Amino acid sequence: MKLYGSLTSPYVRKARVLIREKNLACEFVVADAWAADSPIPALNPLGKVPVLVLDNGKTLFDSPVIVEYLDSLKTPPLLATSGETRWQMLCWTALADGVLDAVVTRFLESRRPAEQQSADNIRRQEAKVARSLDYTERHLSDGAWLMSGHFTLADLAIAVALEYTDFRYPHDWHPRHPRLATWLAEISKRPSLAETRPPGMEKK
Ligand SMILES: N[C@@H](CCC(=O)N[C@@H](CS)C(=O)NCC(=O)O)C(=O)O
Incomplete structure (x- = not known):
């Protein structure tokens, strides 16, 4: 493979x-x-x-x-295979993918020649990211994981999306979302995330 x-x-x-x-x-x-x-x-x-x-x-x-x-390919699954938990988990992964799409779109727009850039499109993408960060902060559980009491695909997808936001769209979301910032700082220590961090995205 x-x-x-x-x-x-x-x-x-x-x-x-x-x-x-x-x-x-x-x-x-x-x-x-x-x-x-x-x-x-x-x-x-x-x-x-x-x-x-x-x-x-x-x-x-x-x-x-x-x-x-x-x-x-291997148990235990990181994505719940059935029931309400599965749909909630898929919703988290859809949110994470949507944040990635918005950050990528904003980044590509900002790299176009200045006179061709659409400030409106950049603002629209930033608003998607802002709402998604608010939503995630509001829906965080008190534990270490977003769902199910253990690391799942929801955690994986949201952590990758937040780290990518910090990489391509660094801004002041951390102090405004303290619970989410703490959650990310903790989960970012996982070897799977540390070992796949691309050059330039290293944690300070
Ligand atoms: N929805 C796709 C998005 C993949 C995507 O946009 N990948 C980018 C790299 S970050 C790419 O290959 N872009 C090339 C292009 O759009 O032509 C997925 O989840 O796999």
């Missing part, structure tokens, strides 16, 4: 964290989706990473599918 992706992509990182958490055998192939000679469009028509190439040659994309597939 081979996971194709870049070191900086947070979508790829979700899969890498899960592989490390579950100690799965999977080769990581560094590939840049944007490069002219990228292998990615031949593997995923959307031209995006991550892509998972299975031992039978079949490919899986995009990250929610890959993460759920990888999780299914």
Whole structure:
């Protein structure tokens, strides 16, 4: 099994964290989706990473599918398999992916030539992030984990999304969301997160 992706992509990182958490055998192939000679469009028509190439040659994309597939390979599951807990957990992962989409969109917009940038689009993406941070702070439980009393896919996805926010959209959310900031500082110590942190994202 081979996971194709870049070191900086947070979508790829979700899969890498899960592989490390579950100690799965999977080769990581560094590939840049944007490069002219990228292998990615031949593997995923959307031209995006991550892509998972299975031992039978079949490919899986995009990250929610890959993460759920990888999780299914070894028990115990990080994603609840049924019931109300599963839907709540999937909602957390959807929120995390939405934050990633907003931070990526904002980042790409801010890198366009100044005269082509849309301040309105940047504001819109920032508002999505702000509401998601508020929501997460409000819904945090008192324990170490978002759900189920142990580390789950919800924790993994939200931690990756928050670290990526700090990487590409650093701003003053920590003092305004003290419980969430404390939660992130603690969970960020996990080896799976520490070992998949891309260059430039190191914790101070
Ligand atoms: N919804 C996709 C998003 C993946 C994504 O946008 N990956 C970026 C890297 S961070 C990419 O490959 N972009 C290349 C492009 O959009 O052409 C997923 O969850 O896998």
